[in-house]
Amino acid sequence: MLSLHGKTVAITGASGGIGEATARLLARRGAAVVLAARRRERIDAIAEDIREEEGCAAACVVDVTKADDLRRLVSSTVDRYGRIDVLVNNAGIAPIGPLADLDIDNWSAMIDVNLRGMLNGVAAALPVFREQGAGHLVSIVSVAGLSVSPSMAVYAATKNAVRTVHEGLRAESTDGVVRTTAISPGYVRTxxxxxxxxxxxxxxxxxxxxxxxxxxxxxxRAVAFAVEQPGDVEIGEINVRPTAQA
Incomplete structure (x- = not known):
């Protein structure tokens, strides 16, 4: 039996990199996946590839900085499949630079996409998770927040803020309805x-x-490991990095 058969997963930032890889892997393991990103042609093509491999996939154009787009993603997923079991908050940007550059516009952009985008996902999915009686929030964070390097202060701050929101949501969810997982990659070829x-x-x-x-x-694979756990098991945080990374 496929390990994720019957699960429905929506994934932001799914037009490439980690989001695309996650969609393809979870679909191969039996999940119905909804790919969300701004590039319609790209997510449509990936969804079609998945369907050609006998997977179950749909696409939804989403800008994570817009709360209405996240609500539409969740509602369209529920309309299509009857529920949403997992929301993977993967969309992120990294226009990094030294603080001395005073690049306020890019600071704001990182806050809007990396943090506000995740919060928009929480706001859209949490009421549905509560209504269903179960749901799993997974966010792609970063090891950059664990050891802050020069030029990465604001980027790391947004990722640490996401980690903090996750811990707060976990503390508020001891009734077992909502599970949370923060996954922090190191260097990934994206x-x-x-x-x-x-x-x-x-x-x-x-x-x-x-x-x-x-x-x-x-x-x-780390995402799959977390979401494959039984409902009474929560994998709170996973760090995934190259063995050669300091």
């Missing part, structure tokens, strides 16, 4: 560096990702 504003930082990060980064599938 296009995250494309969102980095500083060209020198962007190039250095790309080289590091190419040299030691793990594949997105490694993080997808």
């Amino acid at each position: 296009d995250l560096a494309d969102s980095m504003a500083d060209p020198d930082i962007r190039e250095r990060t790309r080289k590091t990702m190419d040299a030691m980064g793990i594949p997105p599938d490694a993080v997808a």
Whole structure:
């Protein structure tokens, strides 16, 4: 029997990288997946690939900075499949740089996508989880919040804020209805560096990702491990990084 048969999972930031890998893996394990991102053509193509492999997939155009979009994602998932078992908050950006650059616009963008986007997901999914009597919130955080490097202060702050929200939601959910999992990747071979504003930082990060980064599938397997647990088991936090990463 497929390990996730009957589960319905919505995934933000699913047009590539960790989000795409997670959608493909969970679908292979039997889940119905809804891919959410801004790039319609890309998520439509991935969903079609999954269906061609006899998986169950749909796509929904979503900008996570807009609360209405997250509500629409959750409601359309419920309309299509009857419920939403898991919401994976994966969308994120990293236009990092030294604080001395005073790049307020990019600070705001990271807050809007990385933190507010996750909170919009909580606001959309939590009432449905409560109504169903069960639900699982998974967020892709970062080891950048565990050891803050130069140029990453604001990015790390947004990720640590997400980690804090998760712990708060866990503390409020001791009735067993809502489970939470924060997954913190290290270097992963994705296009995250494309969102980095500083060209020198962007190039250095790309080289590091190419040299030691793990594949997105490694993080997808961590997501699968967390959501495959029985309802009375919560995997609160997982760190996934290359063995070569300091």
